[in-house]
Amino acid sequence: MTAPTLPATMTVWRQDRFGSAAEVAARTVPVTAPAAGQVLVRMEAVSINSGDIHLMHGSPRMVRLFFGLRRPRVRGRGMDLAGVVVAVGPGVAALAVGDRVVGAGTETLAEYAVVPASRLTRLPDDVDPADAACLPVAGNTAVTALAGRELRGSRVLVVGAGGGVGTLTVQLAAARGAEVWATCGARAEETLSALGAARTVDYRTVPVGDLPREHFDLVVDIAGLTPLPVLRARLRAGGVVALVGGEGGAVLGPIPRLVRSLFARRRGRRFRPVTATTKSEVTAELVDLLSRGILTPVIQRRVPLSDAATALAHVEEGHTVGKVVVLA
Template identity: 45%
Template sequence: MKAIVQERFGPPDVLRTAEVERPEAGAGQVLVRVRAAAVNPYDWHMLRGDPYVARLMGGVGLTRPKSRVAGIDAAGEVVAVGAGVGVLRVGDEVLGFCPGAFAEYACTTADLLVPKPAGLTFEEAAALPMAAVTALRGLRTVGRMAAGRRVLVNGAGGGVGTFAVQIAVASGAEVTGVCSTRNVELVRSLGAAHVVDHTREDFTDRGERYDVVLDNVGGRPLRHLRRALTPAGTLVANGGGSPGHVFGALGSLLRIVAADPFVRQRLRPLLPSVPDGPVHQELLDVTALVEAGRLTPVVDRTYPLADTAAGIRHVEQGHARGKTVITVV
């Protein structure tokens, strides 16, 4: 099968298309024929082994990538199931977390997949797993969002941001989205009651206070972000950072953890929603919102499998609108 492989850490240019052996579904596993795979900031972090401290933590690889085939978000069709898989069947259309998703086939455990909503294309479905689950987890679990609360989403035009705005609106929150000029109308169309153009004003200087601030951008001093919170509000810090750093976003997240015990406000880091915890239920909750018409993926660009490097480069530059997706077959 064709797959996008990497033998060393580096920029997107280190990726190449190669023929590799098709994986097989073992006990509890499902083999998926990948129709589309989404690109996440997570992917370029894995590609570069960045931040460098992550290499010492075991999940990335120390001197070379731990996973030869990159990608994690996928949508496609079940082509084989292993022993013990009792729900999914061959021919089912699914979406979920599939390590090695930048390939024609990927193997994953059954609990990391859910049925694809019939109204979505494979490209739209592939856009959901990591970004939508991260948004849901950040607002609902970490942010304790509730109806009537004032919620601000910084980076509202990005992958996590476009989902977060819709999820917050669906919960009954009063939503403010912060984005660039070109995304103002998009964010407004997603249901945000208020939109702040960050090229014209700083949301931390407006005198407005929010019960929950989901910061998908990073880079702002913590004292500024706290100015935008109510006295008992919650800051949910979702990464940020750029290539080539020893600690990257981990440094700012650790500072937030260190400051939390000394303030009344709740300061919480949000790590990427890689397959862990209650991810199966979260995927079901996300697809339920889609089927109810409350959540629609925003797909910015699509690239063929052979141009995966270009898709990752686009996301790495930090200006993607909604999600970037790789069309596989």
């Protein structure tokens, strides 16, 4: 396919200092040509993750050691993407101009983004790019949280199941034969039941500590607010708590809690911190499940790129059911 003629400039959403969504603004910048091993992607859809909000805030403050002490080192927001390859850098053989792709990069809240080809996978023509864009970060996290367990016939508790990671975790666990219980806000209960949760629990009226003791083979803790002994007490012998999320303090965030979890094992009941990386082969598997109707991303709101700050602000509020997707 002949490479399309590219515009000289594009819109990208960036921030000059850490802060709320009000600090992120549309900028006009030159379109950058891909270097070796990279491709240029024309965005079709970008989903917003909680990680985007943490980077926007520069919180916890320890992350600023890696992402900029006084101001963001990478000023553009966005990680997930689905779009079309419009230019290919030297050494890229796996992708070509015109390929529809999905994956993860940086500064994807833009009309175009330069992305390493290794972080992308082809997207079938019959898959909605908005649905696909929900998969890379949240989907890889869900897969990692469930890894290493035989789920058929087991009972899984997902704590804080209403967001992007939670809604995918519930579906993946149910598809693999688990009986899934999900704690969430009341507004997400109907959605999670439709996605395969055998039982949903409104965390505002029934805290995790009121759920049956020694009842679950796996607890996936996304909310990160329940004391570790309370989570451990819900496990059967040999069970595992997968620690996905956690807010913690302003400086160190969830790190103290993760350190405590290393010493909180009792009678074979243990904790496993989840550090998810976005792998193109895992994303490809998730896309296959999506195309076969086994996964259905929950999209609460679709927002045009011209209003991307509103999408960030909505996720920043912390009450999103599923995902918010920005359409370019």
